[in-house]
Amino acid sequence: MNLSDDVFYDKKNKLVVSVDTYIEGNHFLDFKRPDLVIKKIIRSSISDIICKGVKPKYYFISGAGNKKTFSKSNLSKISKSLNQEQNKYKIYLSGGDTVFSNKLSFTITSIGFSNNIIYRNKAKIRDDIYVSGNLGDSYLGLLVLKKRIKLNNDLNKYFTNQYFMPNIKIQLANQLKKFANSSIDVSDGLLTDLDKLINNQKLSYKLNLKNIPISNNLKKTLKIKKLSKINFISRGDDYQVIFTASKSKSGIIKKISSNLGVKITKIGIIQNKSLKSSIIDQNNAVIAVKNKGYLHKF
Numbered sequence: 001m002n003l004s005d006d007v008f009y010d011k012k013n014k015l016v017v018s019v020d021t022y023i024e025g026n027h028f029l030d031f032k033r034p035d036l037v038i039k040k041i042i043r044s045s046i047s048d049i050i051c052k053g054v055k056p057k058y059y060f061i062s063g064a065g066n067k068k069t070f071s072k073s074n075l076s077k078i079s080k081s082l083n084q085e086q087n088k089y090k091i092y093l094s095g096g097d098t099v100f101s102n103k104l105s106f107t108i109t110s111i112g113f114s115n116n117i118i119y120r121n122k123a124k125i126r127d128d129i130y131v132s133g134n135l136g137d138s139y140l141g142l143l144v145l146k147k148r149i150k151l152n153n154d155l156n157k158y159f160t161n162q163y164f165m166p167n168i169k170i171q172l173a174n175q176l177k178k179f180a181n182s183s184i185d186v187s188d189g190l191l192t193d194l195d196k197l198i199n200n201q202k203l204s205y206k207l208n209l210k211n212i213p214i215s216n217n218l219k220k221t222l223k224i225k226k227l228s229k230i231n232f233i234s235r236g237d238d239y240q241v242i243f244t245a246s247k248s249k250s251g252i253i254k255k256i257s258s259n260l261g262v263k264i265t266k267i268g269i270i271q272n273k274s275l276k277s278s279i280i281d282q283n284n285a286v287i288a289v290k291n292k293g294y295l296h297k298f
Contacts, residue, residue: 001119004120004121004200005052005119005120005121006018006048006051006052006120006184006185007048007049007052007054007117009052009117011116014113014114014115015111015113016049016052016054016111016112016113016114016117017109017110017111018045018046018048018049018109018110018111019107019108019109019110020041020044020045020048020107020108020110021105021106021107021108022041022044022105022106022107022108023103023104023105024103024104024105027041028040028041029142029145029146031069031074031104033164034069034074034077034078034081035077035078035080035081036081036164036165037164038077038078038081038082038085038106039081039084039085039164039165040163040164040165040166041106041108042059042081042082042085042089042091042108043085043165043166043168043239044166044187044237044239045059045108045110046059046089046091046110046168046170047166047168047185047187047239048110048185048187049110049111049112049173050168050169050170050172050173050185050241051118051176051183051184051185051241051242051243052114052117052118052119052176052183053114053116053117053118053172053173053174053175053176053177053180053183054112054113054114054117054173055090055112055170055173055174056089056091056110056111056112057090057091057092057111057112057113058091058092058093058094058110058111058112059091059092059093059094059108059109059110059111060093060094060095060096060108060109060111061082061093061096061106061107061108061109062096062097062098062099062106062107063096063097063098063099063104063105063106063107064098064099064100064101064103064104064105064106065098065100065101065104065105066100066101066102066104069104070098089170091110094111116177117177118176118177118180118181118182118183118243119182120182120183120184120196120197120199120200121182121197121198121199121200121201122181122182123181123182123197123198123201123203123244123270124181124244124246124270125203125270125271125272126246126247126269126270126271127181127182127244127245127246127247127269127270128244128245128246128247128249128250128266128268128269128270129194129205129207129242129243129244129266129267129268129269129270130242130243130244130245130253130264130265130266130267131186131190131212131213131240131241131242131243131264131265131267132169132172132240132241132262132263132264132265133167133169133213133238133240133262133263134213134214134215134218134238134240134263135186135190135212135213135214135232135233135234135238135240136214136215136218136229136232136233136235136238137158137159137162137163137214137215137217137218137238138159138162138163138166138235138236138237138238138239139163139232139235139236139237140159140162140218140221140232141159141160141161141162141163141164142163142235142237143159144156144159144160144163145160145163149225151221155217155221158217159217159221162215163237166237166238166239166240168239168240169240169241169262171260171261171262172241172260172262175256175260176241176243178252178256179243179245179246179249179252179253179256180243180244180245181243181244181245181246182197182198182243182244183197183241183242183243183244184196184197184241184242184243185239185240185241185242186236186238186239186240186241186242187236187237187238187239188236189234189235189236190207190212190233190234190238190242191234191277191279191289192234192236193242194207194242194277195277197242197244198270201273202272202273203270203271203272203273204270204271204272204273204275204276204277204278205268205269205270205271205277205278206268206269206271206275206277206278206279206280207267207268207278207279207280208267208268208279208280209229209230209233209279209280209281209282209287210281210282211265211266211267211268212229212233212265212267213263213265213267214229214232214233218232230279230287230289234289244270250266
């Protein structure tokens with residue numbers, strides 16, 4: 001696919017491969033909670049395959065670190081988390097490597113098998129744009145961890161858990177191909193990833209801010225702290241699925257959403273590039289967005 005998608009796909013052998021590297025200080029703050037960091041990187045890695053309409057099956061993990069980061073205690077916590085994630089997502093550890101380095105990093109290779117996948121850059125004019133789950137919780141969790149916002153203990157726990165353990169929708173893996181024309185996961189941010197979704201096409205998007213889904217906890221926090229929703233919906237690390245689908249597919253999407261118990265929300269429409277990509281408010285006014293996505297640095 002000329003390196004233009006989230007995965008490598010060998011159609012003849014039905015092989016789907018994704019590779020991700022995570023560096024301390026760039027992709028996670030620190031390693032004070034090794035058990036949670038490992039869960040975050042596993043879920044974010046298999047998310048790339050899930051959004052292609054494929055179930056992950058095998059993964060390889062390589063780690064670079066020193067005696068402090070790979071202490072006996074930390075290795076025990078890492079092993080326990082890997083086992084929990086394997087049981088949760090029915091994936092199998094198949095190999096990897098460890099090397100010495102004073103800069104901590106992990107690389108995950110995820111593998112699945114499928115007769116076909118959902119590509120990027122296959123959106124069509126007048127496609128509806130959908131997203132699974134909620135957006136913004138992970139970013140607020142990051143703000144909590146960086147002590148940039150103070151909340152009560154219950155909310156602190158909720159948002160930090162959403163940061164470390166994103167609620168990826170693996171249930172959609174076997175269903176997406178029934179309706180999606182194109183897809184990507186929300187890793188760098190809603191707007192940045194939407195730009196990638198259509199980056200080789202003469203298309204643009206129009207989103208309705210009021211329709212972009214956020215959790216009740218985030219709604220409550222935004223109200224209490226007098227914060228703006230627009231500043232939270234495209235900050236990355238949500239690992240939800242964005243996809244486009246023809247209007248004729250709205251019925252089957254609603255049915256599958258209900259059957260699976262997975263929240264799927266229509267948030268906008270694909271349009272011709274002669275119309276500039278935009279987000280509009282309830283008065284149909286265009287909203288200026290200062291931050292379109294995650295910059296992978298702290």
